Amino acid sequence: MRLFLSLAVSSLAIWLSTACGRGVAVNTPTDPPVSGNVNGNDTPNPTSTNTTDLRASATAAFDTTARPKWLADRIQAHLAEPKANPGVQISRYTYKGQVVYYETLGCCDQFSNVYNAKGKLICHPDGGLTGKGDGQCPDFDKNKTGESLVWRDPR
Template sequence: MRPTFLFAFTSAALLLTGACQRGVAVNTPTDPPVAGYVNGTDTPNPTSANTTDLTRNRATAFDTTARPQWLETRIQNHLAEKKQNPPVHIYRYRYNDQVVYFETAPCCDQFSTVYDAKGKVLCHPDGGITGRGDGQCADFTKNRTAEMLVWQDPR
């Protein structure tokens, strides 16, 4: 049994060594075509500049139409505080045939909040120790419609 294993190991080593010694030329996409054309159509070479920006676009379009004054005040209060992780988001929805504003919780087991159009707290649909909110609007996630991002902390 031992000679078979040794033979298999030696054979594999010889095959790998032989394959590595062959002069294999690799052409990368940055190499220009030999004739200047690829199948009759000129294909531009990739640039060395990074064309992919993986950072978020900080100029996110928010819905600023008809923001109530109380909401502008809340936004200014958030900006005056230390940046939260994750950042606070405020969305506008239709819920139970009215316009409502949903403010995400800044962290962990804190309640998110749903406000009516006048700024009165309606409920806390999620968060807290159980993650289910205060139970006053358990159907909020299911029945909300017309989502519109109103604001998110840009910092």
């Protein structure tokens, strides 16, 4: 029995020593580049340009038609403050038969604002701790029409 156990252990040791070495080779390429220069043309340049540009257009198509003075003043006030993240954006819509201006503000639980054409705050349709605004215009998203981007912080 002792002989059998000794033979089994020896066989296992031999098998492990050869099995671990099989098929394992770590080679570091040492061939020089084809041109003899690492800056050669082994890797060709791309043959096409990117078709997707995720950056915002530097020249956004803003609608500047009849911007009320209060709105121009509000835009100047935003430009005097540090840039918000995400940036402030103002859009014009028709809501309940009147022209309104929807202003998004920066990050994190801030209310968005909806102003009438004279600059009076009508409601906060979204934002706040619940994300549902102040409840004064819960149908704003469903009933706003005629979207037109008025201004987006370009910084």
